[in-house]
Amino acid sequence: MFSYRHAFHAGNHGDVLKHTVLIALLRYLTQKDAALVVVDTHAGAGLYRLDGDYAGTSGEAADGVVKLFSALAPAGAAKPAIKDVAPLLQDYMETVGGFNPNGQLKIYPGSPFIAQRLLRQEARDKLKLFEMHPTDIKSLVANVSQLEAGRQVAVAREDGFEGLKAFLPPPSRRALVLIDPSYEIKTDYTKVSACIRDSLQRFATGTYAIWYPVIARPEAHDLPRRLKTLANQAGKPWLNATLAIGQDEARNVAGEPNSRHGLTASGMFIINPPHTLKAALQPALAQMQQALGRGRGKGQLLESGG
Numbered sequence: 001m002f003s004y005r006h007a008f009h010a011g012n013h014g015d016v017l018k019h020t021v022l023i024a025l026l027r028y029l030t031q032k033d034a035a036l037v038v039v040d041t042h043a044g045a046g047l048y049r050l051d052g053d054y055a056g057t058s059g060e061a062a063d064g065v066v067k068l069f070s071a072l073a074p075a076g077a078a079k080p081a082i083k084d085v086a087p088l089l090q091d092y093m094e095t096v097g098g099f100n101p102n103g104q105l106k107i108y109p110g111s112p113f114i115a116q117r118l119l120r121q122e123a124r125d126k127l128k129l130f131e132m133h134p135t136d137i138k139s140l141v142a143n144v145s146q147l148e149a150g151r152q153v154a155v156a157r158e159d160g161f162e163g164l165k166a167f168l169p170p171p172s173r174r175a176l177v178l179i180d181p182s183y184e185i186k187t188d189y190t191k192v193s194a195c196i197r198d199s200l201q202r203f204a205t206g207t208y209a210i211w212y213p214v215i216a217r218p219e220a221h222d223l224p225r226r227l228k229t230l231a232n233q234a235g236k237p238w239l240n241a242t243l244a245i246g247q248d249e250a251r252n253v254a255g256e257p258n259s260r261h262g263l264t265a266s267g268m269f270i271i272n273p274p275h276t277l278k279a280a281l282q283p284a285l286a287q288m289q290q291a292l293g294r295g296r297g298k299g300q301l302l303e304s305g306g
């Protein structure tokens with residue numbers, strides 16, 4: 001069960017999509033004064049070295065955040081150099097750049113660090129993190145302790161699907177829930193839909209963001225369909241965004257297809273999205289695709305309902 005380590009995947013195209021959307025959601029939800037509770041049910045280690053052993057082994061950031069920065073910010077990590085970068089993508093790049101003040105991409109912030117950076121002490125926003133991997137939970141605790149964020153951030157070594165229940169509804173009745181499992185076991189797909197069904201019963205007006213892989217597997221194919229049904233049954237609006245970078249058409253020295261990187265597409269499904277998100281995401285998604293797209297199968301989808 002514990003073979004998945006996000007460090008191998010940190011900064012890949014899935015993270016670019018996921019974290020761009022996460023930042024957009026946080027920006028919107030922190031506009032109101034009332035406290036926001038963010039629950040990250042599958043937190044990972046929180047912070048990753050892009051030049052470390054793990055990221056270096058598979059190099060997935062090379063087809064994600066590293067490629068994005070070399071396309072849009074060739075002069076350095078801190079700011080996009082291209083003028084017409086879509087505001088959401090620019091915000092993502094500046095947020096990642098903020099963790100790399102020397103202008104070189106060495107650190108990649110995971111969802112806990114991105115969320116913490118955007119939350120407000122003065123509004124008493126809270127961040128609840130769940131992680132179960134024995135090594136990642138240690139890294140997460142150590143990384144979070146360096147933030148000196150006090151009671152703003154709580155870390156639990158617990159099943160995030162179960163732990164979430166205790167926080168819904170939150171006293172302020174404002175919550176963002178990120179559900180980002182590794183899907184290494186098939187049951188994650190059914191757990192996600194069961195978790196959303198239960199969460200909408202507990203707290204129908206929360207914002208829920210679910211990342212999922214787009215792969216040739218019936219459970220993966222069904223998940224966005226199920227989520228649409230659950231949102232529609234609850235009478236809540238939804239938005240579904242996918243980014244596909246397509247096949248790697250490069251050939252290795254033997255002339256064989258270079259199929260190093262398995263995942264070529266993923267999606268973010270949001271229930272109760274900000275009404276501004278779809279229009280803002282459209283150009284950002286198109287630019288991600290332009291910057292990261294490779295060969296056959298590349299593209300993007302943005303659909304909404306409810």
Ligand code: SAM
Pocket residue numbers: 004005006018040041042043044045046109110111112130131132133136158159160161180181182
């Ligand atoms: N959300 C992180 C980010 O964006 O930076 C990445 C999370 S990674 C895709 C999924 C994580 O969930 C892994 O670190 C894995 O150990 C952890 N995990 C797996 N099953 C879990 C569960 N039931 N509850 C909490 N964490 C779990």
